[in-house]
Amino acid sequence: MGTPLGSFIRARRDSIQPESLGLQEHGRRRSPGLRRLDLASRAGISVEYLARIEQGRDRNPSPAVINSLADALCLNPSERNHLRYLAKLAADECSVRIRPVPPPRHVRPSVMRTLRLLEHGVAVVTNRLGDILAHTAGYRSITSGTGLLDDAEPNLNRYLFTDPRARTFFADWDDIADELTFDLWQAPSLENLEWLTSELIPAAGPEFTDRLARHVVPRRGVLRLNHPDGHRLRLLRETLELPTDAQQLIVHLPECDQTAQAIDQLRHRSHGPLRSIS
Incomplete structure (x- = not known):
């Protein structure tokens, strides 16, 4: 049985044209890219x-x-960095028995205070599994009517792959799907990764598993959202890593004046305090 490390190496090898490395083409081959012999050499x-x-x-x-x-x-x-992480993952798989375990959802009080300072903005605390752990009212306003926050424990991956509304809400659905599945490899633990993937694989099928196996490092450009009210939002994302918690604080900034005005309108329609989900 293969490993994510082996899959990544094969995928990268298949994506390289021999002539780009100054190697001679050896005629017709059964598979594209660099031969195993050439890479080993x-x-x-x-x-x-x-x-x-x-x-x-x-x-x-x-x-x-x-x-x-x-x-x-x-x-x-x-x-x-991804190759090194997958190598560590492969070594860890040799020494532990992996069983599904949900990740902790607690957000530290100091992180909540930081989020409170951002209350007039659009900010969210997540982990690498895509769990939404806390968010500002501004974040709720830009996601209102989309179904993203409807679950008691909302998860971006679950929403993206199982809720049809996600394909309309995320203007660049494929790019976001690549981002979120790539981030799963940085899950807090192997047990946490198994917990989410064991749920999503039957529900999402090949569209999820194929992306998970591709290991394509995403570019993470402007986030484009189609709000149900008709607003077209363009957001820049600034991420503050919280390594001791295996969490991230993500602040969404309007990329243009039109988006800033739309966020103001949506915020005035949506009232309510900061929310922590646990």
Whole structure:
């Protein structure tokens, strides 16, 4: 059985054209991209060892091997970090028995106080699983009528893949789906990841699992939303990482005057205090 580490290496190898690395094309091939032999040679490892890593038969390659593979695949900094994370994940899977466990939903009082200072803005506290843990009234106003906050414990991934309204609300649904599924690999723990994916895989099907296996590092551009009231919102996102909590505080800023005016109108229609969801 393969591993996310092996899947990522194969996906990156398949995406590289040999001529882009100055290698000769070897005629028609059964699969696209870089041959396993060429990648192994560039990384300074044997073809057999690379095959074991890709197939999940070796789950604990050394940091030196991981760095050599990153160089051989010409990975950018974000992709390198992801490769290192998947290598750690593969090693951890060898030593623990994974069982589904929901992540903690508690938000520290100091984080709530910080969020309160942002009350007139659009801000939300989430974790890497997409759980919405707390939010300002401004965030509620831009999501009103979309169904996102209807659940007692709202989750962005669940909403995105199981609620038809999400495809209208998120103007760039595919890009957001790529972002959220990629972030799942940074879940607080393997048990938390298993908890969400075991729920979503049957409900969302290949559209979710295919994205999860692609390991494409997203670009995270302007967030475009189609509010049910007819407003077209363009938002910039600034993220404050809360590493001790495995959470994020995300502030959404209007990208243009039109969006700022629309947010003001939506805020005046929606009244209510800061909300913590636990």
